[in-house]
Amino acid sequence: MNISAIVALAVIGAALGIVLGIANKYLVVEEDNRITEVNAMLPGANCGGCGFPGCSGFAAALVEGEAKKVSGCVVSNQETREKIVTYLNETPGPDGNTVKVTI
Amino acid sequence: MELVSLFIGLTFVNNVVLSKFYAVCPLLGVSKKPKNALNMGYAVTFVIVIASIVTHILYHFVLVPLEITYLDLITFILVIASLVQFVEMFLKKTSPEIYKSMGVYLPLITTNCAVLGVALDNISANYNLIEATVAGLAVSVGFTIVIYLFATIRERLEIANVPESFKGTPIALITAGIMACALAGIAGLV
Numbered sequence: 001m002n003i004s005a006i007v008a009l010a011v012i013g014a015a016l017g018i019v020l021g022i023a024n025k026y027l028v029v030e031e032d033n034r035i036t037e038v039n040a041m042l043p044g045a046n047c048g049g050c051g052f053p054g055c056s057g058f059a060a061a062l063v064e065g066e067a068k069k070v071s072g073c074v075v076s077n078q079e080t081r082e083k084i085v086t087y088l089n090e091t092p093g094p095d096g097n098t099v100k101v102t103i
Numbered sequence: 104m105e106l107v108s109l110f111i112g113l114t115f116v117n118n119v120v121l122s123k124f125y126a127v128c129p130l131l132g133v134s135k136k137p138k139n140a141l142n143m144g145y146a147v148t149f150v151i152v153i154a155s156i157v158t159h160i161l162y163h164f165v166l167v168p169l170e171i172t173y174l175d176l177i178t179f180i181l182v183i184a185s186l187v188q189f190v191e192m193f194l195k196k197t198s199p200e201i202y203k204s205m206g207v208y209l210p211l212i213t214t215n216c217a218v219l220g221v222a223l224d225n226i227s228a229n230y231n232l233i234e235a236t237v238a239g240l241a242v243s244v245g246f247t248i249v250i251y252l253f254a255t256i257r258e259r260l261e262i263a264n265v266p267e268s269f270k271g272t273p274i275a276l277i278t279a280g281i282m283a284c285a286l287a288g289i290a291g292l293v
Contacts, residue, residue, distance in 0.1 A: 005171040012161065012178055016185040020192075027192040 032093055034063045041084050042073060049074040062088065062101055070103055078103075106237050113241035116292050119217045120249045121283040126217035130250055131275055133208045140254035142201050143208065144247025146194070148240070150186045151218050155239030157182050158222040159232055179222045180213075187213045217246055253279065 039059035050072040052058040061067040062084070070081040081103045088099045119125045126147075133143040158179045166172045191209055194202045202209065212218065221242045225235040256278055265274050 004169045005174055008165055008169055008171060009174060009177065009181075012165070013181055016181060020185055020188055023189050023192060027196040029196055 032063055034088070034091055034093055034099075035059050037087065037091075038062055038084055041080060041087065043075045043080065045075045047075060063093070063099055065099055068101055070101055106234065109234060110237055110241040111292070113238055114245040114248070115286070116289060118245045118249060118286055119220065119242050120246055121279070121286045122290075123220070124283075125220045126215050126246055127279070128211065129208055129215060130253060130279065131272065132211075133205065134250055134254040134257050134275070136204075137251060137254040137258060139204050140250045141247070142205060144243070144250055146190050146205070146209065147212060147215065147217070147246055148243035149190060150183065150212055150215075151221055151243040151246075152236065152239045153186055154179070154183050154218055155221055155225055155235045156232070157186075159225060159230070159235040162226055175223070175226065176219075179219055183218050183222070184213045217242060249282070253282065256282075 035056070036059075039056050042055040042059060044055055046054045048054065050058045050061075050067070052061050052067070055073075058067065058073060062070065070076065070084045073081075076084075085101055085103055088101050090098065092098050113119075117123065120127065120130055129143055129147070134140050161178055161182065162172070162175060166175060166178065187210060190212070191202075194205075194209065221239050225238055228238075230238060253275075257275060260274055260278065269277070
């Protein structure tokens with residue numbers, strides 16, 4: 001009797017888990033992964049020197065076209081800026097368009 | 104006809120919130136704005152109706168044959184938690200605004216005792232599948248009506264001249280009590 005209890009609960013749990021897993025596939029919220037990528041490339045000082053709330057705010061502004069110049073990030077060096085510019089100019093977003101930014 | 108009287112009985116006469124005092128947490132938590140209250144009502148309606156159907160099937164076709172009915176609580180909670188998770192994902196996808204406005208009270212539907220209460224009441228009252236579904240619908244409609252009315256009263260209370268020490272939750276609790284008194288007036292209806 002104990003075995004049937006364990007098995008029944010495990011099966012019910014697994015079935016519900018599978019249903020949720022399938023639902024998750026269809027209901028997943030698409031986030032622009034370029035924001036995370038650019039955020040990783042930024043220095044991560046979170047100094048606020050760019051005028052946006054932290055590095056993630058600046059990354060979102062760059063990807064969404066609100067900020068046009070990567071040099072708005074005063075902490076970043078030339079190498080980082082070039083890296084971000086080439087990344088954004090070459091990587092298309094979910095809508096298929098790339099963002100034009102300059103150093 | 105029996106189903107109609109079951110529906111009316113559970114919606115108004117034996118209203119979950121005002122006569123059984125289930126689900127008082129969301130009643131006080133999400134009743135600041137009538138719009139949020141209605142959204143909460145819809146979410147709870149979905150969860151309760153589906154939960155009544157699924158728990159009924161699970162109880163009679165899995166737990167009873169296997170003689171493990173003592174597992175009803177944990178099985179029902181599993182079902183309810185999954186349903187709430189589903190509603191959460193659905194709202195996050197379709198309307199982030201509602202998702203944000205409901206805040207923590209959306210996942211808290213899991214611990215909303217009305218949901219579990221209906222599932223357990225359905226079992227102890229020995230309802231069949233149709234009766235259980237109607238009961239779930241009736242209870243959630245009753246909940247939605249009460250939380251919406253309560254929210255509109257609270258909105259009016261915001262601008263009322265309430266004594267300092269009664270402002271906020273105390274007057275809300277008194278209001279809920281008076282609403283329960285008013286509802287007791289139709290106790291003999293069904």
